[in-house]
Amino acid sequence: MDRIIQIKKEKKTIEGTVIYEEGDLIEALFETAPEVVVGDQLPCLLTSDYETFVTFQGVVLARENNRLFFFYSPTVAEFREQRRRYPRFDMDLRGWLQYPAQEPTLFSINSLMVDLVNLSLGGMAFRCDRQVPSEAPLYFSAELYGRNRPDGVISGEIVIIHEQHKSPYFLYGCKFRGLTSRYLHNLRKYLLQRQLDERRQHCRDN
Structure with a gap:
C-alpha cells in the first residue's frame, strides 16, 4: 500500500500520496492543488495501513502544481537513529x-x-x-x-x-x-x- 499523508488546513482534511521521503524532506502528490502557501505550518498525519499513524507539524517548503514539499524535522532520538537515511x-x-x-x-x-x-x-x-x-x-x-x-x-x-x-x-x-x-x-x-x-x-x- 502507498504511504498516505493527510494535511489539515483550517477545518479541511486533504489526503495525498507520499512519492518521496528522505531525511527532512517529504514530497506528496494530491489530486488537486491544495490551497496552501509556502511557509504554512500544517498538522500532518502519515500512514501506510490506516492502523499505524505518525503525526507531525509540517512546514510547506515549496509547491509545484499539485505537489507539495514538506519539511519534517525528526525528534532527537529519530534524528540519531535515522541519520544514515x-x-x-x-x-x-x-x-x-x-x-x-x-x-x-x-x-x-x-x-x-x-x-x-x-x-x-x-x-x-x-x-x-x-x-x-x-x-x-x-x-x-x-x-x-x-x-x-x-x-x-x-x-x-x-x-x-x-x-x-x-x-x-x-x-x-x-x-x-x-x-x-x-x-x-x-x-x-x-x-x-x-x-x-x-x-x-x-x-x-x-
Whole structure:
C-alpha cells in the first residue's frame, strides 16, 4: 500500500500520496492543488495501513502544481537513529584537512587542501594526492557556498572508515565524529536545499 499523508488546513482534511521521503524532506502528490502557501505550518498525519499513524507539524517548503514539499524535522532520538537515511550528494569543491604533524617541524599542524567528492549528514568522502595518517585526529572544514557565506561553513572532526588508492590519488570515506550545533545546522540546511532543488527539477523533467 502507498504511504498516505493527510494535511489539515483550517477545518479541511486533504489526503495525498507520499512519492518521496528522505531525511527532512517529504514530497506528496494530491489530486488537486491544495490551497496552501509556502511557509504554512500544517498538522500532518502519515500512514501506510490506516492502523499505524505518525503525526507531525509540517512546514510547506515549496509547491509545484499539485505537489507539495514538506519539511519534517525528526525528534532527537529519530534524528540519531535515522541519520544514515539522509541522502548523499556528489560534490565538486575544495576543503581543508588538518592533522598533527608526524615529525618535528616548524609547524605542529599539517594543512592539506583536498577535493570533497560527496557529502551526507553522517559523513563524506574526499580525494587527495598524498596518504593521510588514519590514526591521527583529523579535522575537516569547507565552505559549501563559497567564500563569505557563514551559513555555509562546516568544520569538525572526522574518522576514516575506508581508504582506496588509485594512483595518483587516495580516496577516503569518512564519518563525522562530532559537529557543533552551528555546523550541523549549516550542513542540514545545505542538504535540504539540495534535495529540494533536485526534486523540483525532477518535477519539471516529468
